[in-house]
Amino acid sequence: MPAQVGPVADLALYDPAKGVVTLEDADRLRARVLVVPVLGKYPADVGATFSDGRSGARRHNAADIMAPRGTLVISADDGVIRRLGVSTLGGITIYATDPDDRFVYYYAHLDGYAPDLHVAQRVRRGDILGYVGTTGNAPPDVPHLHFQIMRLLDRNRLWDGVPIDPKPFLQLPGALR
Numbered sequence: 001m002p003a004q005v006g007p008v009a010d011l012a013l014y015d016p017a018k019g020v021v022t023l024e025d026a027d028r029l030r031a032r033v034l035v036v037p038v039l040g041k042y043p044a045d046v047g048a049t050f051s052d053g054r055s056g057a058r059r060h061n062a063a064d065i066m067a068p069r070g071t072l073v074i075s076a077d078d079g080v081i082r083r084l085g086v087s088t089l090g091g092i093t094i095y096a097t098d099p100d101d102r103f104v105y106y107y108a109h110l111d112g113y114a115p116d117l118h119v120a121q122r123v124r125r126g127d128i129l130g131y132v133g134t135t136g137n138a139p140p141d142v143p144h145l146h147f148q149i150m151r152l153l154d155r156n157r158l159w160d161g162v163p164i165d166p167k168p169f170l171q172l173p174g175a176l177r
């Protein structure tokens with residue numbers, strides 16, 4: 001099912017289950033003109049997997065982009081690298097924010113980071129962040145980028161924003177800057 005995108009009156013009416021965002025946030029995110037964050041992939045290659053179920057009560061809340069292991073992962077937007085870390089589910093991950101600190105971009109299952117990638121680094125749309133892999137809970141034979149967008153509510157809780165379906169907002173093919 002394609003995600004439903006706004007409008008709703010205010011933040012309290014967000015419905016993450018449907019990928020609904022406020023009209024203002026939808027406009028702002030659309031204005032970022034995001035690129036598909038995997039080199040050579042097109043908007044049509046982005047999986048409509050936002051609402052898929054996962055184990056327990058979890059929902060996927062992300063788009064999966066299939067690509068061979070080692071394919072370049074590139075920054076979807078301009079912004080700042082906020083957190084680099086390894087987790088059980090996400091494997092090797094990156095959290096970045098847009099220039100207004102309104103949205104968080106989460107990249108997971110990476111094979112590794114680009115050389116010298118570091119927290120507080122400013123990045124531009126199309127900069128190389130890392131490599132597609134299967135770290136975390138990705139099947140070892142299905143390398144892909146798990147890409148999530150969240151509306152940031154608390155700068156100290158990057159992982160705890162309101163999920164937004166990335167698919168309608170990934171407007172340009174993945175290309176280097």
Ligand SMILES: [Zn+2]
Binds near residue numbers: 060062063064145147
């Ligand atoms: Zn995923």
